[in-house]
Amino acid sequence: MKLKFNPVPFIIILITFANCQNDNHNSELPHDTAFYIDYRSLTGQSDGIAVIELDPEAPNFGNISSKLELGVGVLPHHLYYNQSANKLFTTALGGSYLYQIKTEKDKNGQPILVNATPIDTGENTVGENLFFTNDGRYFMTFMGGAGGPKDGSIGVFNANNNQLIKTIKAPIQDNPNKFIMYPHGISVNEEKGLMMVTSTIHPDLTTGMGNTCTLLDLNTYELKETYQVADSPTDMSSPVEVLLLRGKFPQYALATTMLGGDIWIAPYNTTTKKYDAFTKLFDGSTQGLGWTLEMYIDDNNRLYVSFADPGKVLVFDISNLPQLKLLKTLTADKGAHHMVFFKTKKGKEVVAVQNNLLNIPNLNSGTINVIEIETGKTLGTVDLRSRYGMLPESIEGTNGPSSYMHH
Template sequence: MHAPSYKVIITLTLIIACCITCRRDEDPAVKQKTLFFIDYRNLGGGKDGVLVMELDPESPDFANILSNTEIGKGVLPHHLYFNRDEKKLFTTALGGEYLYELKMEWNKDGYPIIYQVNPINTHGNQVGEDIFFTKNGEYWVTFMGGQGGLRDGSVGVFNATTNELIKTIKGKEADNPDKFILYPHGISMNEEKKLAMVTSTIHPDLTSGVGNTCTLIDMNTYQIIKTYQVADSAKDLSSPVEVLLLRNEFPPFALTNTMLGGDIWMASYNNQQHRFNPFQRVLKGADMGLGWALEFYIAADKLLYVSFGKPGKVLVFDISQLPQLKLLKTLPANKGAHHMAFFKTKSGRSVVAIQNNLLNLPDLNAGTIDLVDVNTGEMLGRVDMRNKYGLLPESIEGTLGSAHYMHH
């Protein structure tokens, strides 16, 4: 029997490699890397819901809706979150039941399908905003409307296994002006320090009141530690929207951005007092022609990405030398630049998907999703959901889990 020639060996090797590649391409997990859940508002009077869309500009399915689950009219699903082990998907909502668990499965084509929407009993807490899942089996939810009062707000602590409410954290400004929760939106935690922080943003009706503080909470006792002013004065209604307590390999600074101020503020951690020092402004958006600072994300590159709704930009910062916040680049976006998700295209380009819409507010409601190369700043594609589908994107998340390294 003759030994196979080198040409035969090479041919067999290529055939095997192609078969392996084909099998890999058919793997649902590979397909899902560029598929995203998108919360949406229906502009035609129909039901709001959550859909799955392909966002790789290099894919033949780019901008196509692959599955769609309606939740209900006026629900306004608002923020998508995976739980800690990334096996459960949740969305908060500004209307309806305010908080939902989304049961999902994957079809034979590798597309995720949400087959059941389960409302969670919030026990009177209204207008769910942000969620943070803890290591000890809880998740905390900010409720901007509290339990319906004019100057209200609450944080609900839930059992992450059963979705049962454990505790409602409240504190009225009238009872203690140094320790209160008002219109909470953003939430972040440093679990090593056992500290949580929430922002005071705006009354849910967008007219009855505006906040200008952040409030620190003890994670063990659920007690309010201190409320910090994030403004030039008590009369400066800056509206802090998100907060990020840096953790893991980062030094424990607190960052917050102001919706109406359009600024970024920072507070250092005080080891002796086991709390944060007063906030200081580190970036004034107006000086750069920017307003409505909305989101903080840290991507796999360990850089900080901050979205600005007006005129629609994403600023990228080096945070390796805090408290110095070093601006590296500015990425293009559209009016209402808001939530982000990070992924690689089929050819390996590093991309940020930017959801451009905030509550359908004038000049903040482009209704698009932009795909931008984070290294070159090149706009690789744009999905015009408003005009193509009659839908407004409200938030975005990966189908395989959190599409970022750190978010709030």
């Protein structure tokens, strides 16, 4: 069953690696500052993927050098590399929901998009986020599940051949205390053998909303606990992204609430080998902020969080969690969403912010801001809406993952 849905506020872009260094800092590579974007057409033409130059110091800043059309209404959603960064994928809200993208380089080393191969997702619909593990699997959240009013599923795939191994389903009707419903965000801590997914919203935006995160065993797929991530059981906060901190970082789970506009935190409990209850760590409404979306962490214990309304990126120090220290606020456009991190050709450390939340009114600027991290100055903006008749949906590097840790 194919889901018929309105443009969905979901999100959630890109990159899924524990401790994946940013390859885009190698200035010898000719396409360091070229990026892939998923886009939707505003003119009734095919949606697809494009290559765009994002260095404001480059003469071709904002130019699209390669495009790959996926089809009308496909709505490509999030771009991901596999664990070894030699395969590129995009999830999609329509079409075949998941595609592997073939790319090549021209004679000058510039990236070219060649073709897209649909991957069979079985009964699972409305593709959201991916997470690749070191043991040859990848996991995908399907916010639509098999199409029911309280559906949602997680697909387990073989990373070598893209075959669907298993579909994880746990309807709320069967157990209202442990369930999977409208999953969007996903994060994995392989060392602990844990996976967590969010419960966000039904793809039609009206049938239902979520306010929980669910913890699963990474190997048995058993549900361990479903956590409330909201002020009350009736507060439909719509958790959208989750991040299980791992490696050298403090061992907590972080979650953003799309409709709550907040950041939540849960400590890992070494006794229960689960996470304790979530508590609110940052209240966006007290700062005039809403629609909290993406989380990225750099190598220096800094957390970057996008707030689509009014379009901000807040940078925090997470060295002393559960204390969260606000370091700076970067101003983007309405719909601030996914990010990529790189150096300009003159060596400026920048973040490029993609500003569009699936064409939701007032959250759909359709721009990409390139902001210098140190000064907060916007060095350049590409307006894809007016220039190309398209809206950017997500963004990723053309030379490997363009962030250190995303989810």
